[in-house]
Amino acid sequence: MNPIISDDFLLDTEMAKRLYNTYAKALPILDFHNHLSPTEIRHNRTFTNMTEIWLEGDHYKWRAMRACGIEEAYITGDASDKEKFLAWAKVVPQLLGNPLYHWVHLELKRYFDIDLLLSEQTAEEIWILGNEKLQSMTTHSLLKANKVEFLGTTDDPTDVLDDHRYLQESDLACFVAPSFRPDQGLEVNGNQFVSWVERLAIRTNKTITTYTDFMDALDERIDAFDALGCRASDHGLSEMVFEPASEQEVQRIFDKRLNNQPVTLHESKQFKTHTLLRLAGKYQEKNWAMQLHIGPLRNNNTKMFKQLGPDSGFDSIGDRPVAEPLSAFLNQLEQHGQLPKTVLYGLNPRDNYILATMAGNFQSGEQPGKIQFGTAWWFNDHLDGMRDQMQILANVGTLRHFIGMLTDSRSFLSFSRHEYFRRILCNLLGEWSEKGLVPADQALLGEYVSAISYHNAAHYFELVREGANQWT
């Protein structure tokens, strides 16, 4: 019997147990930000073995394996799937205290009904049992089993979006919508920028020679995303920037770059600031949420970046200033009536109070929690990080209007992170109740739990279903 994942996992008080079982456990999932493949959903992908579904693309696990001395061949290299699984099984007992240790066993239990602890000793049995169960699993069945009602995938403006078009015309119960991620179009100094502009021109059947053409093309893609139900943009920002520039200055910077002339760091910040301000205004028109993911220090290992590319487990946390550029950016939008719904995610825990308090500077009567301090992200989405984020939000803002969890994952097994989050939330409220910090009022606390686990996000992203949802 798995000594970790019991029914009361992470629930220390009777109130926490009641809150989780009564208000959280049965709720559907709105995973409004992830990196799942719309193609794999369209084609209802099946998985041959545990390595395919569990280790493929999951750089969290890759980092852990490297830290335990596993050779790259058994992580992303040319070892067999079974060899990679056995290497992973050898690593898991060395991960006590890392959220992966919990997620692995939560996933084994929830998806495979396997109660064993993964180790070298149990690897062969779990490989066989897991692979057997996988024969009846597809991306559609996993979405249904987890009661996933909405998926906001992450998509480039130059993407064709055919998979999304197909899915929306299909009878798939889950609503899958693209999210607008124009990062490559903001990195004017990036190696990909010119080729990205060329792809944008092809996608929009336009000639793009001026900054005005560029923005017109982006506006057209925003309309195309919106027509497919897009609810949000997403921006990965290594640092928050705010360097104002006139349209003429930005036009000149654009011209320089297209003519392969060097663009200074200051000019690149001006270009990013101006373009993000313009895009934010469009998001506000579309009533989309603007998600700002601030602070990664990416691709720190040049050798491995050249070998594996981005998002392969060699990123960490930057320490660039956030408060002043973010304040100026949001303030500029607010002054012009162009501030959209905004979700602020910070990768550096040092910035948590900055983001949580900044959100409070621009709330409005449009809706509760218009500006969100987003859930613990990436290196923070563990027991301490999730709890800290909610405690800080409660300390300086309103936990009640928090839109809660998302997986930000590439794996179809990661929906168990919503359960992880809901248990942490219920335990926090249960603890406050036990200490007399809040009323021991189950109905009131239950309202927090169901709002933060589901209903706030349903309203925030305009996903409220008329009548009962399909799983009740």
Ligand SMILES: O=C[C@H](O)[C@@H](O)[C@@H](O)[C@H](O)C(=O)O
């Ligand atoms: O939680 C980790 C995330 O999936 C991380 O891989 C993403 O945040 C990705 O780097 C991105 O830029 O969106």
